[in-house]
Amino acid sequence: MRRFLPLLLVCLLAAAATAASSARSAWWWLAAGPLLASACLGGWDLLQRRRSALRNHPLVGRLRYPAAEVRVRPGSGDAREPFGGDRDAYEYLVPSLRPVEPAEEPPVVRVGGPDCSQPYxxxxxxxxxMSFGALSSRAVLALNRGAALGRFAQDTGEGGLxxxxxxxxxxxxxxxxxxxxGCRGADGGFDAREFADKAALPEVKCVSLKLSQGAAPGSGGVLPGVKVSAEIARERxxxxxxxxxxxxxxxxxxxxRELVLFLARLRELAGGKPTGFKLCVGSRREFLAVCGAMxxxxxxxxxxxxxxxxxxxGAGPAGFAxxxxxxxxxxxxxxxxxxxGVGLRDRVRIGASGRVATGADIVTRLAQGADYTNAARAMMRAVGCVGALRCHTGTCPAGVATQDPLRAHALNVADKARRVGRYQRETVRDAVRIMAAMGIREPAELTPGHLVRRTQPGTVRSYAELYEWLAPGELLAGPPESWETDWKAADPDSF
Structure with missing residues (x-):
């Protein structure tokens, strides 16, 4: 409870100064006045319900006010800080001299291949x-309610359901x-029966198998012991x-090959719901091996x-990212x-996650080959994160990344859920407006040619020119020289 000591000290000093002004000299009001005002301000910090950082750290939290004031709104580059730096410079999306009217309804992407019976x-x-454990229960709930308000999806993270x-x-x-x-057997392995029971829940729309993540590819996730509460221990x-x-x-x-077969088994156990996987790509040859197995x-x-x-x-290994x-x-x-290249792109949707925060980010990733995007740090901002980088300590001042019930209680679920829903709605609306300015009616119309990079003074090239783009089935028919070595080395029976 040390975080409340500054307010307690101010209240004691205000009381002492007020008593001195009555008993000794009116000049003490010069000190009592500001101290009483500060005490009232601290009391308001405790009572207000919008800023959890101020509820957890009355008065002192105002020293972080500039950080707390960072809004996750379209066009705000600050949404990426402090977890990452600026994106590549000198890139722009190509506007059209014949723009179109923005779509009234936000676009959606149908996820579900020919083996899926419950597309989403x-x-x-x-x-x-972002898992329950990394985030507090109230932060998870606020994100979920925000998703319900905005009709979008929440990835549970690997910490269970x-x-x-x-x-x-x-x-x-x-x-x-x-x-x-969430589907862990007594031996720490996969429990098919528990998985099937939970995957049947109507709230579960898709199943994602995590192979690796951008924060720590090739390394398992870590939840510090200080955050492993009785509830977390029970869940995991x-x-x-x-x-x-x-x-x-x-x-x-x-x-x-075993990966592809296991994904098919998960989909069957999930009653035909869309099933896929997440990875941070390392070796092109290894991913081609997965495609070969498909x-x-x-x-x-x-x-x-x-x-x-x-x-x-803030809890990711510093040397990895x-x-x-x-x-x-x-x-x-x-x-x-x-x-x-293997002729399967029409069956598989691609999601993109990493530094997605604005409408322009969404359009950029769609032009580069994605069908939809996911955001973590921007959603954390929307739910109240102030970027204190104390995620691994359990002492998050905003009640977002902590399992301390008193700190988490400062997070107002209803208010943060509205902010999450509003942020997503306005960001997607901004993306739709950008596409309309580019003459694009549907996200599927975006191509690499709509994204341009300045490579040197006086020279700009589109992504269609900067990168090689394979034709459907080209790897099967005869790979180009630049892909031939990796394609021939790709083995469906070996990573």
């Missing part, structure tokens, strides 16, 4: 993977990580208060979420090209 209409912007994900009425993408939390079937380190790899498959087995995931290496949170794996642009283009 995905919004252009959704909540990226908690009651807080289910209470708000929002659509869910249930993420299964290497720890199999782990000891209370002990740091949870997920394995770096899955136990249920060890080859690309072709060989005649099975495809319904979606692939590409996470950029620039992703991460931006150093392991492909940045989102390169990873996205690689996955899109590979699926096109």
């Amino acid at each position: 209409d995905m919004a252009l912007l959704n909540v990226s993977a 908690s009651e807080h994900h289910l209470r708000g009425g929002g659509d869910l993408v249930w993420e299964i990580g290497t720890g199999y939390f 079937k782990v000891p209370v208060g002990e740091t949870v380190v997920s394995p770096p790899l899955h136990r249920v498959f060890s080859t690309p 072709v060989a087995e005649g099975l495809t995931p319904d979606f692939v979420v590409v996470d950029g290496s620039e992703g991460g949170t 931006g150093h392991l794996g492909m940045p989102l642009t390169q990873g996205l283009i690689t996955v899109h090209n590979a699926l096109v």
Whole structure:
């Protein structure tokens, strides 16, 4: 409770100064006046319900006011800070001399291939993977209610499917990580029966198998022991208060072919709901091996979420982000090209996550090959994050990334849910307006030619010119020289 000591000290000093002004000299009012005003301001900080950082840190929290004032609104570059730097410079989207009227209804993307019996209409912007454990119960609930208000999806993260994900009425993408939390057997492996029971819940619209993430590709997720409360331990079937380190790899498959077959099994267990996987791309050859397994087995995931290496949170390993794996642009283009090259792009939708915060970000990623986008840090901002970078300590001043019930209680769920829904709605609306200014009526009309980069003074080139784009089935018919080595080395039976 040390965070309330400054307010207590101010109140004591105000009382002492007021007593001195009555008993000794009226000059004491020069001190009593400001102290009483500060005490009243601190009392208001405790009572107001909009800013959880001020409720948790009355008076002192106002020193962070500039950070707390950062709004996640279209056009705000600050939405990416402090977790990442600026995006690539000198890029722009190409406007048209014949723009069109913006669509009245926000576009959606149908997710579900030929083996999917319960397809889902995905919004252009959704909540990226953030688990209960990394986030507080109230933050999870606010995100879910925001998703319900805005009719978009929330990815549960790898921490399991908690009651807080289910209470708000929002659509869910249930993420299964290497720890199999939420469907974890006594031996720590995958429990098919528990998975099937939970996947049947109406709130679960899609299932996503996490292979890796931008914050820590090649490494399992970590939840510090200080955040492993009794409720978290019960949800994840782990000891209370002990740091949870997920394995770096899955136990249920060890080859690309086994991965594809396991995805098909998950979809069957989930009653035909869309099933896919998330990864931060490292080796092009390895992803081509997965594509080769899809072709060989005649099975495809319904979606692939590409996470950029620039992703991460305040709890991510400092040495990983931006150093392991492909940045989102390169990873996205690689996955899109590979699926096109094996003739399966029309069966698989691609999601993009990593530094997505504005309408322009959405349009940029769609032009690079994505069908929809996910956002994590921008959604955290919308739910109240002030960027304190204390996610791993359990002492988040905004009640967002903590399991301390007193700190979390400061987060007003109803207010933050409205902010999340409003942020998503306005950001997608901004993306639709940008596309209309480009003469684009539907997201599917966007091409790499609509995105231009200034490569040197006086020279600009579109993404259609900067990157190689494969034709449908080109890898099967005869790969170009630039892809030939990786395609020949890709083995469906070996990563």
